[in-house]
Amino acid sequence: MSYLFHTDEDRREMLKSIGAESIDEIINDQVPEAVRLKRPLNLPPACNELALTAEMTRLAARNASADSHVCFLGGGAYDHFIPAAVDEIASRGEYYTSYTPYQAEVSQGNLQVMFEYETLVTQLTGLGVSNASLYDGGSAATEAVLMALSMQRGRNKVITTDVVHPQYRDILVAYLKNIDAELVVVPSDENGHSKPMIDAIDDKTACVLIQHPNFVGQLESVSEIAAAAKEAGALTIQVFDPVSLGRLKRPGDMGVDIAIAEGQSLGNPLAYGGPYLGIMACRDELVRRLPGRIAGQTTDRRGKRCWVLTLQTREQHIRREKATSNICSNQTLLALRATVHLSLLGPEGLKETADHCIAKTAYAKEVIAKSERFEVVGEGPSLKEFVVRDLGADVAGLLAHAREQGLLAGIDMTPMCVGGSEASEPAVALPSRYEQCFLVAVTEKRSRVEIDRWANVLCEAPSMATV
């Protein structure tokens, strides 16, 4: 049977040592008759590797992918290039079939990678300390808010804006529902900037949560908002894009207290949304409230430098209900990928990637704006993402048309706006100004030929309305 080892003879010998007649006897001894399942599980029949590979290959081929289509989708997950060396390393069994480094002596590989990852994240963010990863960017944002709330007893207000990733806000709403906290979502201004949130900060505010560049691709006045928060005694949490830091100022250099990011962009495949990598860094002083595992440096009994899991008194397996979070597993394998990716890029590679994104995005904005049907929404430069309004008011049809032409041309924002199907409550909606708009991401992978084709297909799409 597939991966099982025991032959009938093995089983007989083992039962003899146990002193049981059968495996059933052992099980029936413990599992009361009344709760035993009296029938086989109703699952599809066992399938061998050849047949299953063939079937799954057909199934996979039925999905549009960033390989079969040209991908201009973003919204928190991006089609960046992943060097082959990243896959080669992450596919080593010693990494992907090992577990949490409970025995440091036989886990120095993973522990050193964690330590290197943490260091890279601090270099990237300009903040003092990083954990070894969280589940994803979205849940990391909420963990950061919970961290801020737990530091700021007596303050229970969390301020964010309607241009922070809607799904990230959705998580926040779910997590905060049963605890003593108030979420305030401040409307952005007509350019999609969050500066108006400054006025909402008060002495009950535990933290402000911003995204920069934000969900609609706009740059925020991070330093200004962080300064206002600081003055009011609140912490500033920034959601950042790792690739943007090839060019943009680092969170730590703008007064941010806790920086979080979706680390997918750093060498991790799109994978229909997961597994992803939650990056979190904070100022040194906040370390004892930082959720998740942390690797630290120490020496062994012979004085050799080595690495261990440390500060475990924050964690659930020691502190149980008094832990800073319930997080147990982390995303080591994805953190490894990010570590390898950043090692290959280095400072100049990261900068070059950002520069290519900027130039290609600028080019895409330029070519799409040539059509009378489309309007780029929001002023100012873009890192790799921007919003386009369909003056033909048929975004759904437009994108469907593009899909047929092999293009994943953008993300329809209409369902995310107030009253849209994905905006389950006002706190998670986008401003209504983004109705009949779509969000476009242009990474360094997109060639001029692809961008031109994208613009052509969109411009020549049939429209329901008349422009």
Place this chain on the structure above:
Amino acid sequence: MSYLFHTDEDRREMLKSIGAESIDEIINDQVPEAVRLKRPLNLPPACNELALTAEMTRLAARNASADSHVCFLGGGAYDHFIPAAVDEIASRGEYYTSYTPYQAEVSQGNLQVMFEYETLVTQLTGLGVSNASLYDGGSAATEAVLMALSMQRGRNKVITTDVVHPQYRDILVAYLKNIDAELVVVPSDENGHSKPMIDAIDDKTACVLIQHPNFVGQLESVSEIAAAAKEAGALTIQVFDPVSLGRLKRPGDMGVDIAIAEGQSLGNPLAYGGPYLGIMACRDELVRRLPGRIAGQTTDRRGKRCWVLTLQTREQHIRREKATSNICSNQTLLALRATVHLSLLGPEGLKETADHCIAKTAYAKEVIAKSERFEVVGEGPSLKEFVVRDLGADVAGLLAHAREQGLLAGIDMTPMCVGGSEASEPAVALPSRYEQCFLVAVTEKRSRVEIDRWANVLCEAPSMATV
């Protein structure tokens, strides 16, 4: 620059230690001015990983493959299933970036694999000894002939037949042209059997070379031929199909002296013909004439069992012009794949694979024979390969039609027949009875749905001639 390490500062420091002003100075010191290249090499410009990956992906997509098409091609290379574990293991850097085990202490991995491979080949063939691999089945067949010639001083005749793989015979012709040897290619009988060769064996015959199952998928009377050869003092060399040994008698059990095979079927991808794996085993007595590397067991200075390259006095780096062959590198990585593959299959898996090939081939013969246009050529059962005659006499058009329907439906045998474009001389031609025939291989991978579609597409193909 791509994979280079040295920074300008490194280079300066290194030059200082060397006592040279520049690298050019070092080079010009040795390479006379007159022979230096005074211009840059005229190659395409350097290309980065992203762009090259994109370009090569497009190039690869322009090839029909056993993934994009359903493959019924054989003729010495087969679309057998390769379990994922084979790829996983062979893609470990410790295997594929190491080299010949010159230092046994740091090559025990490769050496043990070679020893295991050799053992598996002896188990598979029923012969006493195996080398650690040769280039491919075709060149291995010629190496076996050379081996036989070198053992049989005074005998210079090599007898084979016109149903041995034409390309294998082509190699033989090329290698024998400058040495004292006579190649006799005996015509097969009308059923494609090689028995008539028995009459050609005489006291000048060094060896007979047969293939079983042969190129046209027929079983040969191996024991009978080997017995006749033995009586005349000649050696018998058999080209075998590893998968067939799940069911067929082993070469060693039929009186064969040297068995060779193309090992591609054992876990190695089609790869447009290479790298492949030349398998060679022989009777114990012939070991000192066996070409190629051999790993053997010994003990180290502490008495531990271990493995080394051995019997190196046969090899070119010791014996130079007196070596048994000039072969230096072998195909360790492909031998590793075969070793893993056979370990996963075991005796029952190999038998089951052969059984599936047999049943699916029988089914394919049955369904194609239903059409009046086609006739299965040759009597008797087939392992996985058989010949179909197109009574419409338009094999080229037929197969082109099938390709358009996504089928690699068979191999056109016409060009291989006497006078055909691939039959450069009579010694390498197929008998003319195979004109307007095609060779079909059906492995365990082919599903009933695929076989039915194959038959339908062929039967419904337009025909130039009228049946």
Place this chain on the structure above:
Amino acid sequence: QSTQLLFELSRAGRRAHRLGDLDVPSVNVDDLFTAESLAETPPPLPELAEGDVVRHFVCLSTLNMSVDTHFYPLGSCTMKYNPKRNERIASLPGFLNVHPLQHESGLQGLLELLYELQGMFAEISGLPGVSMQPAAGAHGELAALLVAAAYFREQGSDRSVVLTADSAHGTNPASAQMAGFKTKTVKSNANGLVDLEDLKAKLDDKTAVFMLTNPNTLGLFDSQIEEINQLVHDAGALIYLDGANMNAILGITRPGDFGADLMHYNPHKTFSGPHGGGGPGAGPICVRDFLAKYLPGPIVTRVENENATSDDDRYTYHLTSPSGDSIGRVRSFFGNTGVLVRAYIYLRTYGGDGLRHVSEDAVLGANYLLSKVKHFLDVPHGNRCMHEFVASASRLKKEKHLSAMDIAKRILDYGFHAPTVYFPLVVDEAVMVEPTETESKQTLDAFVEALFRITEEGEELIHDAPHSTRISRPDDVTAARRPVLKWTDAAGESAT
């Protein structure tokens, strides 16, 4: 093999990755962006050549023990063989390179898989409502507790207490706390099972959920399960099953059949998703039908097509976004799809019968080890177990100063990963062994032999163990007291 850090290998000016010239007009970034936005220099990342990067990480990997290289009987973690076909199939571009915000029209293959998987999870658990969004077991616990909270909120109930067993994983109380509940601990009895009297005493009209691990962390199936079921539900509370130990009971008994109202799976344990050095995992949850509407989303639904022409378009699959009664989301996008795809492949490989054999052989292996180990190590909770058991080094500690930690360290020298030690807390000097079904009898015998030899070895040899690893007994105390959590130039110089 160097164990230098990346940062120490760095040399200014080296470069591995490079993009070529732009094929679009270049822009002057300094003009385009405000000075306020731009950094003066990119982050001070290390500068390396590709060959260095590869060798560095390949060599580091060899310092890990892993399932691919070693027997890894880490109790409670189900370190079973991770099938290579899972990795290959999950890496097909149609699964791996799919964007999470693609339109569902281009995702029918994947959604079909996920829909089928939801059904399999429901069948194995006996609980029909399934959400696959949570990213890990603990995340599933939290999500399920948020579901319970939403349920009670709609009921107008003020139940605010979660009961957890003293033998429970630490995540149980931590998750309850995060979900806004107060927690109380229920004791274990002398047999290692739930102390029913203590449970009765703590159950009241404030009790929202009793979190149960069954089989529990001692590897014992609680034979009182029917009574527990009765007590908790009579008190108006829900039962949550921590599914960490599902590998013991696949096809044998179902949480939904023995009283659980909510549960999570750990597909990276039970369904062979690799552990990834600590993650990623996944934490799909299953609930009874009356709780299904509160589940986090999206989940996959399907509609039959009346005009279908082939098997491929018989159904159209949809994502149902959280709305209405749903608690919303617990992470971005769908979930840890890659881990789920592997679980699906695993389940398809075994089928229903095969899955029961998995648990049978897991139970067989654990009981076999137990039958051997009990001759030289105390096993406080009986002669039989399910898929794992907990021995105690408490006597050895008294008699020979040989602690659970010492055993764990010394067994590394024999080429085995250590069992889990000091958990569960209810056993003194706990040594928790879970062999899984994917180890041979030969390996189990060699492990027993090694364990036995350790109990006979000299104290000093063991206290200094491990001897064969690159490092031995790192100083955890200093690590925590004077944390060095990142490399800096100075740290690099001081310690090598």
Place this chain on the structure above:
Amino acid sequence: QSTQLLFELSRAGRRAHRLGDLDVPSVNVDDLFTAESLAETPPPLPELAEGDVVRHFVCLSTLNMSVDTHFYPLGSCTMKYNPKRNERIASLPGFLNVHPLQHESGLQGLLELLYELQGMFAEISGLPGVSMQPAAGAHGELAALLVAAAYFREQGSDRSVVLTADSAHGTNPASAQMAGFKTKTVKSNANGLVDLEDLKAKLDDKTAVFMLTNPNTLGLFDSQIEEINQLVHDAGALIYLDGANMNAILGITRPGDFGADLMHYNPHKTFSGPHGGGGPGAGPICVRDFLAKYLPGPIVTRVENENATSDDDRYTYHLTSPSGDSIGRVRSFFGNTGVLVRAYIYLRTYGGDGLRHVSEDAVLGANYLLSKVKHFLDVPHGNRCMHEFVASASRLKKEKHLSAMDIAKRILDYGFHAPTVYFPLVVDEAVMVEPTETESKQTLDAFVEALFRITEEGEELIHDAPHSTRISRPDDVTAARRPVLKWTDAAGESAT
């Protein structure tokens, strides 16, 4: 980590791979085939579970040193970094799963690549005729010598002697012998270069080919190359260049420009194809135009399409099968395509300028090592070298009983693969070091430091080296005298 053999892990009845039920009618094999054909049982292969197979081979791999894990300065083997992009791209199904007997209409992408590669090989060598069929360097030598033989045959010449240098790779004389030539050896002079007087003495009207390695195996470019060129060609013979050392001269000088008429490449060395533990390699050959018609085939040709509508169909590519004057085939099918694809990717990655930098840095690295090593090891042939150099332990052997072999064994303990030793034969106690261009100065410094320390270490320590490897100094003599070339039950029992 067990080092048991597969056969010792086997247990009757275990099984990893399984096909399902047949979807076609099953046949009774015993009826279908004659009893004469059928074996009574399948071959006695080992019986294993998938988990065992994987762990076995993963663990075995870690007993190898490799480029991915260690500096591997094995002279003459060019153990450079093997780029991971090569592996990824070569594994695309459109390259990897292509059948060798497919019709060329479905191979235009691959044939375009191979056509371009032929051109690159011609450009780098300065020799316009290219065949990529040979499977390895030695195979290329043989193929080229068969080409030369065919040429002389057509000329009606009876030239039957091949001259090889005494410093040549052993494959040179062995290939000549296989091709039906007699061989004579040309001596090296005191500078390690071709002894021109000896060459003159041996060149006559029977000489067919002079096989030259340049740079030679001492790492020296023969500065007399113009004279050699003159002498050999004046004698009516051809010059064959052994291309093993091409890594030294890419873009610097071309064999065709310094007199070679035929040559082979080792793409697995020069163009970064991995060495695969001993293979596969490839051995494409290049020849002057008048020799091109004798090349083994098939080779790729192209025809311009007049009606092309896009870049993709601008040309149609064809395979030209051997015929007419061609020597025929030297192996089945096209050649070692997988290795060639990797070479193509490598060449595209560097481009022409980049390729020259490869050789420059390879030469720089070797000279840097030489400049350090010569202070404590004799380097008989000068202060400068090309991409490698040969030191001699001869003095150390006399003074300290420290042989080249001892150095090779001891350096393993320092975490470096050993240099090539005892080759070339013209240097006593030769230690042949080739760093390649893909190692950092830090690594080179550490290697020099280790070498130096070894020359200072105690005799005993070194004679028992290596100490850190699983085995040390295997008994080669017994291995050859009483060969054990396969596992048998008995052998398994006697030695563990």
